[in-house]
Amino acid sequence: MDSIKVFAPGTVANVACGFDVIGLALDAPGDEMIIRRSEVPGVRISAVHGADLPLEASRNVAGVAVQALLQKLEDPKAGFEIEIFKNIHPGSGIGSSAASSAGAVVGVNLLLGEPFSRKQLVRFAMEGERLASGAAHADNVAPAILGGFTLVRSYRPLDITALHTPKDLWVTVIHPQIEVKTSDAREILKQKVLMTDAIRQWGNVGALVAGLYQENYDLISRSLEDVIVEPIRSILIPAFHELKLRCKEAGALGGGISGSGPSVFMLSKGEESARKVADTMNQVYAPLGVDYKIYVSQINTEGVKVIG
The missing domain is CATH 3.30.230.10 (Ribosomal Protein S5; domain 2)
Known part of the structure; x- marks a missing residue:
């Protein structure tokens, strides 16, 4: 070729x-x-x-x-x-x-x-x-x-x-049309982590991997928690906490910041739930005056x- x-x-x-x-x-x-x-x-x-x-x-x-x-x-x-x-x-x-x-x-x-x-x-x-x-x-x-x-x-x-990728796992991503450079997002991170936070994070990582292999959506949901990076980086994203709360109320398993932001992702079981989450994202962001795009996707x- x-x-x-x-x-x-x-x-x-x-x-x-x-x-x-x-x-x-x-x-x-x-x-x-x-x-x-x-x-x-x-x-x-x-x-x-x-x-x-x-x-x-x-x-x-x-x-x-x-x-x-x-x-x-x-x-x-x-x-x-x-x-x-x-x-x-x-x-x-x-x-x-x-x-x-x-x-x-x-x-x-x-x-x-x-x-x-x-x-x-x-x-x-x-x-x-x-x-x-x-x-x-x-x-x-x-x-x-x-x-x-x-x-x-x-x-x-x-x-x-x-x-392992569970076959019914879907992703909904909202991308606010603002730029967050990865290099800048790294600069604001703490260089030291409390042992209690580290232990909690390790537990979540291990449980997330187990949840993927078991196709245990409840375990995946409980594991989607970041106690180290998200509390700091979330200040860069408009309406982050409301968005996350409303999406979980709409049926999302959970989610967080995608990469260094400003995009936010939510995992859901099934396409129907993922599209309901997309509707909720739209409801949260439409009044903010911030341009955005929403993607609903299976795992590739x-x-x-x-x-x-």
Whole structure:
């Protein structure tokens, strides 16, 4: 193949209690990318549609991720051109930089004949995240590449495992049209955590994983609690606490801040419940005078996929 078109899904990172370690992939929204072989060695970003992002490869997350892949490949003749269609707004909290990074490395890898496994591609995509936020975290790029729920057991060494995805689990996401940069959202976090809070958080992480495998929706609901990051970051999101309370009253299992915000996600059992939650989100945000978008999605268990 000389060219390929891929869909790179948006993602929800942290999933309440799993800061920097748990993420999930969405069916919508997602970026689209056309990747073409080039006779010119290296990587070039030919165009970015839908967002004002750098075309210089070393300043674009997709370019940086592919550069990391090509460096490992050690093929001085390999060259690629990438055209990006941004459907995930930068700074949205639903994995904009991760989608570009993930889609680029998966597409290039396919054109090369798949010299790397999908898990190996996560490390290259993390370099795009390093450019975007200053931290090479994997909780967005891992589910974007692998699909479903993923858990980062360790960063040194990198150790990622796929988790079970209950078939009736749906996600509703509201994206207020304000920007919260991941780097800024990280700066306000506390550097020390009380032992009592840490113990409570660990319990929730373990119970959430157990709930996913058992398809125990009550346990999943009880586990969607973040006592460390959410209390601080929630001040950046309009009507966050009312939104969360009203959505749970409408039938959501629970939720929280998606990534670093400002998007807020809610998990539900079944599509009907997820759409009721979307209606509630609309009721809460319509009077605020803040533009927003709402997405209702199943969990994407495939990750980045070829669409042309």
